[in-house]
Amino acid sequence: MTFITLQSLEKSFGATPVVRTFDLTLEKGEFVSLLGPSGCGKTTVLRMVAGFETPDQGDIVIAGESVLKKRPNQRRIGMVFQSYALFPNLTVAGNVAFGLRVAGMDRAGISRRVDDMLAMVGLSGLHGRFPWQLSGGQQQRVALARAIAPRPQVLLLDEPLSALDAKIRVSLRTEIRAIQRELGITTLFVTHDQEEALSMSDRIVVMNGGRAEQIGTPQQVYDRPATRFVAGFIGTLNLIEGQVSRQAGTASILSAAGDLPLPSDSAATGKVTVAIRPQAMSPCAPDQGNLRGTLRQIEFLGAFTRLHVTCAETTVQADCFARDLPPGLSLNQTIGLRVAAEDCVVMSG
Amino acid sequence: MNLHRVTSWIAFALAAVYFLLPLVATLEFSLRARRGVYSLDAYRNVLSDPQFHQTLGYSLILSLATVVLGVLIVAPTAFWVRLKLPRLRPVVEFITLLPLVIPPIVIVFGYIRLFNTSSVLPLTGSAGGTDFLLAAGYATLSLPYMYRAIDTGLRAIDIRSLTEAAQSLGAGWTLILARVILPNITVAILSGAFLTFAIVIGEYVLAALLNRPAFGPYMVWMGGNRAYEPAALAVVAFGLTWAAMAVVQTLAGRAKHLNTSR
Numbered sequence: 001m002t003f004i005t006l007q008s009l010e011k012s013f014g015a016t017p018v019v020r021t022f023d024l025t026l027e028k029g030e031f032v033s034l035l036g037p038s039g040c041g042k043t044t045v046l047r048m049v050a051g052f053e054t055p056d057q058g059d060i061v062i063a064g065e066s067v068l069k070k071r072p073n074q075r076r077i078g079m080v081f082q083s084y085a086l087f088p089n090l091t092v093a094g095n096v097a098f099g100l101r102v103a104g105m106d107r108a109g110i111s112r113r114v115d116d117m118l119a120m121v122g123l124s125g126l127h128g129r130f131p132w133q134l135s136g137g138q139q140q141r142v143a144l145a146r147a148i149a150p151r152p153q154v155l156l157l158d159e160p161l162s163a164l165d166a167k168i169r170v171s172l173r174t175e176i177r178a179i180q181r182e183l184g185i186t187t188l189f190v191t192h193d194q195e196e197a198l199s200m201s202d203r204i205v206v207m208n209g210g211r212a213e214q215i216g217t218p219q220q221v222y223d224r225p226a227t228r229f230v231a232g233f234i235g236t237l238n239l240i241e242g243q244v245s246r247q248a249g250t251a252s253i254l255s256a257a258g259d260l261p262l263p264s265d266s267a268a269t270g271k272v273t274v275a276i277r278p279q280a281m282s283p284c285a286p287d288q289g290n291l292r293g294t295l296r297q298i299e300f301l302g303a304f305t306r307l308h309v310t311c312a313e314t315t316v317q318a319d320c321f322a323r324d325l326p327p328g329l330s331l332n333q334t335i336g337l338r339v340a341a342e343d344c345v346v347m348s349g
Numbered sequence: 350m351n352l353h354r355v356t357s358w359i360a361f362a363l364a365a366v367y368f369l370l371p372l373v374a375t376l377e378f379s380l381r382a383r384r385g386v387y388s389l390d391a392y393r394n395v396l397s398d399p400q401f402h403q404t405l406g407y408s409l410i411l412s413l414a415t416v417v418l419g420v421l422i423v424a425p426t427a428f429w430v431r432l433k434l435p436r437l438r439p440v441v442e443f444i445t446l447l448p449l450v451i452p453p454i455v456i457v458f459g460y461i462r463l464f465n466t467s468s469v470l471p472l473t474g475s476a477g478g479t480d481f482l483l484a485a486g487y488a489t490l491s492l493p494y495m496y497r498a499i500d501t502g503l504r505a506i507d508i509r510s511l512t513e514a515a516q517s518l519g520a521g522w523t524l525i526l527a528r529v530i531l532p533n534i535t536v537a538i539l540s541g542a543f544l545t546f547a548i549v550i551g552e553y554v555l556a557a558l559l560n561r562p563a564f565g566p567y568m569v570w571m572g573g574n575r576a577y578e579p580a581a582l583a584v585v586a587f588g589l590t591w592a593a594m595a596v597v598q599t600l601a602g603r604a605k606h607l608n609t610s611r
Contacts, residue, residue: 050513050517051516052513052516071516072513072516072517073516073517073518073519073520073521074519075517076519077517078517078518079513079514079517081510081513081514083507083510085507085510085511085513085514086514087511087514087515087529087533088506088533089529089532089533098515098518098520098528099518099519102518102519102520102524103519143514146514146518147517147518150518150519152517156517
C-alpha cells in the first residue's frame with residue numbers, strides 16, 4: 001500500500017533548477033535511499049518532505065493526505081541530521097525527551113519511553129551525559145533515539161553516517177536498518193555512499209541533475225543500470241561501444257575489442273554501449289574469449305585479483321579469484337576474456 | 350630578553366600608566382577627605398547618603414528592565430535574520446550601529462515630542478510611562494553591544510540544524526527560541542546584559558532630561574556640590590562595572606573551557 005507519494009516535485013533556487021519533475025512512491029515500512037553525487041538534489045527532496053523547503057510545483061502526500069500546507073512541526077516526521085544537531089544544553093535523556101514533552105506526554109510515560117529508546121540504540125545508562133561527552137557514533141545514536149521517540153510516521157535520514165569513521169559507519173548502518181525493520185517505520189535515506197545505499201535499502205533512487213535516473217532494488221540498480229550515469233556511478237563497470245548485428249537468427253554486438261553476445265531479451269538495434277561488471281569477465285585462452293587483448297597490469301586486491309586488459313583502444317577490467325587465474329599469466333601477454341550474454345547490459349547510444 | 354620583547358613591555362607599561370594613573374589619582378583623592386591622613390570618610394558619606402541607595406536601586410531596576418527589553422527585541426531579531434534573512438544582516442548591523450552616531454539628546458527629544466502629555470500616547474504623563482520610555486531609550490543605546498554579543502553567540506552554534514531538529518520534533522517558534530536557542534547563548538546574553546548594565550549605570554542625558562532619579566544624574570549632581578565624594582562615587586561606580594566585567598569573563602572562560610573539552 002502506498003504510504004508516501006512525491007508527485008512531480010520541482011524546486012529551483014533562483015534561476016538554478018535543483019529538482020526536476022521528481023516522482024516517487026514509498027510503501028509503508030519501506031526503506032528507500034536517495035543516492036547521487038553532491039548537488040544532485042537528493043537533500044532538497046528530503047528537505048521538501050520534511051517541510052524545510054517548499055516545492056515550486058508538485059505535491060507530497062503522506063498517509064493519503066497532502067502535507068504541503070502543513071508546517072514542519074505538524075508533519076509528524078522524525079529527522080536525523082549529518083551534524084547530529086543534538087541540543088547542547090540538554091542531557092541525552094533531555095534530548096530524547098524533547099519531542100515527547102512537546103507532544104504533552106506525562107512524566108512517567110516520557111521516562112519509560114526514554115529508557116526504551118536508549119536501550120534500543122544501545123545507550124542505556126548514559127541518560128545524564130551531555131552531547132559533548134559522547135563520541136560521534138553515540139551522538140548519532142542519541143539523535144536516532146530522539147527522532148523515533150515521538151513515534152513519527154516517517155523517518156528522514158540526511159547522510160547520518162557521513163561524519164563517522166569507517167568502522168562505526170558499518171556497524172551503525174546495520175543497527176539503523178535493524179531498528180527501522182523492528183519499528184516498521186517508512187524511511188527515506190539520503191547518501192552519496194553507494195555501499196550504504198546497496199546494503200541498507202529496499203529500493204534505491206539514483207539521482208542526477210535533479211532527476212531520478214533509476215529507481216529499483218539494489219540488485220536491479222547494480223546489475224541492470226538503466227543509464228550510462230547509473231552504470232558509471234554504481235560500482236566499477238566496463239563500457240564498450242559497439243553495433244548490434246542480427247544475421248541468420250543470431251544476434252551479437254560487434255565492437256573493436258571483439259564480439260559480445262546480445263542478451264536474448266534485448267531488442268536493441270544500431271549503435272549501443274554495453275556495460276559489463278569486472279567480475280562478469282573471466283580470463284581464458286585468446287581464441288576462446290569474446291574479447292581479446294593485451295594484459296597490461298595485474299592488481300592483487302586481497303579477496304580478488306584485478307586484470308587490466310587493453311582490447312583495441314579500450315582498457316577493460318576483469319576481477320577473478322586467485323584460484324581462477326590461468327597459470328603462467330604474465331604482463332604484455334595476449335589473453336581472451338569470456339562474457340556471458342546475461343551479464344551484458346545493453347544501453348542505447 | 351630581545352629588543353622586540355623589551356619594546357612590547359615598554360608599550361604595555363606606557364598603556365598601563367595611561368590607563369591606571371587617572372584611576373590611582375581618583376582613588377588617592379577620594380581618600381583625602383580628612384586633612385593630613387588617608388580615610389574612608391568620603392566613601393562613608395556616599396554610602397550613607399539615602400539618595401545614593403535610591404538612585405542606585407532605581408538604576409539597577411531600570412538596567413534589569415532594559416536587559417529584558419533588549420533581549421526580547423534583539424534575540425528574536427538576530428535569530429530570524431541569521432536563519433531566514435542572512436542577506437539583511439548588513440542592513441540590520443547598520444541599524445544597530447545608529448545609536449553610536451545619533452546623540453542621546455536627539456533620541457530623548459524625539460521621545461518627548463512623540464510621547465508628551467498632549468500626544469496620542471502620553472507616556473511622559475506618568476512616572477511608570479516615563480520609566481518605560483527611559484528603559485526603551487537605554488535599550489536603544491545598548492543596541493550595538495547587545496546585538497553584537499547575541500549575534501556572536503548565535504554564530505557559535507548551528508542554529509539552522511538545531512532549529513530544524515526542534516521543528517521536526519514538533520516545536521513551534523516560541524518554544525524553539527525559549528528552549529533551544531536562548532539556553533545555548535546564555536553567555537552571550539549575559540555579556541550583552543553586563544555591557545547594558547555598565548551603560549545604564551553611568552547614563553546621564555536620557556535620565557536627566559526625562560527627569561528620573563537615576564544614578565547618572567546623581568553622580569553629576571554630586572560632582573557639582575561636593576569635593577571628595579564624587580571621586581569616591583566614581584571609584585564605586587568603576588568597581589561595580591568591573592565586577593560586572595569580571596562575571597562576564599568568568600562565564601565566558603567557563604564556556605570556552607566547556608567548548609575545548611568537547
